[in-house]
Amino acid sequence: MTAADPEKRPKRRREATVERLLDAALETFAEVGFAAASVEDICRRGGFTRGAFYSSFRTKDELFAALFTRETARNLARTEEQLAGIESEQDPVAAAVERCLTTFRADRTWVLVQTEYALHAARHPAAAAALREHTAALHAQLTALIENASARVGLSLTVPAGQLARILLALHDGVAVQQITDAGPPGGPDLEHTALLLLLRAAVSD
Numbered sequence: 001m002t003a004a005d006p007e008k009r010p011k012r013r014r015e016a017t018v019e020r021l022l023d024a025a026l027e028t029f030a031e032v033g034f035a036a037a038s039v040e041d042i043c044r045r046g047g048f049t050r051g052a053f054y055s056s057f058r059t060k061d062e063l064f065a066a067l068f069t070r071e072t073a074r075n076l077a078r079t080e081e082q083l084a085g086i087e088s089e090q091d092p093v094a095a096a097v098e099r100c101l102t103t104f105r106a107d108r109t110w111v112l113v114q115t116e117y118a119l120h121a122a123r124h125p126a127a128a129a130a131l132r133e134h135t136a137a138l139h140a141q142l143t144a145l146i147e148n149a150s151a152r153v154g155l156s157l158t159v160p161a162g163q164l165a166r167i168l169l170a171l172h173d174g175v176a177v178q179q180i181t182d183a184g185p186p187g188g189p190d191l192e193h194t195a196l197l198l199l200l201r202a203a204v205s206d
C-alpha cells in the first residue's frame with residue numbers, strides 16, 4: 001500500500017456511490033417514469049439516504065445528464081468492439097448489422113427512459129437545452145465511429161456521415177418504442193434488422 005492509497009479511497013467510494021445511484025435511477029425511471037420518480041424512490045432502490053443523493057447531484061435532471069453520458073459511452077464502446085475486424089468480413093455491411101443489433105437490443109430500457117425524458121424536456125426549456133447538448137455530443141461521437149468504420153472497410157458513403165448518424169439514431173429509437181406495443185407476429189420478420197440493412201445498403205457504395 002502506498003501513501004496515496006488512503007487519499008484514493010474516498011474518491012473510489014464516491015465513484016461507487018454515483019454508479020449505484022445511476023443504476024437505481026435507470027431502474028426507477030424505467031419502472032415509474034422520470035416525472036413520477038422521486039429522489040426518495042431512487043435512494044430507496046439504491047439503498048441510500050437523501051444526503052447521499054444530494055452530495056452527488058443537485059437535481060434529478062443533473063442525475064439524468066450523468067446517466068445519459070454513462071449509457072451512451074457504454075453503448076458506443078460496445079459498438080466499437082463489435083465492429084472490430086469488420087473489414088475482414090465477406091459482407092461487412094450485413095456483418096455490421098448483425099453485430100450492432102446485439103447492442104441495440106440490449107439498449108431497450110435506456111431508450112424508454114431517454115424517450116420519456118424527451119417528453120419532460122419538451123415542457124421544460126432548461127432540460128431541453130441540456131438534452132440538445134448531450135444529444136449533439138452523441139451525434140458527433142457516432143459520426144466519427146461511422147467515418148472510421150467506413151474508411152476501414154473501404155466503402156464510400158452516399159450521404160454525409162453526420163446525416164447517417166442522425167437517421168440511425170432515429171431509426172433505432174423509433175423501432176424500440178414501436179416494439180413496446182407491437183412486437184410483431186412470432187417468427188415474423190425482424191423489423192430492426194431489415195430496416196438497418198436496407199438503410200446501410202443504400203448509404204454505402206464500393
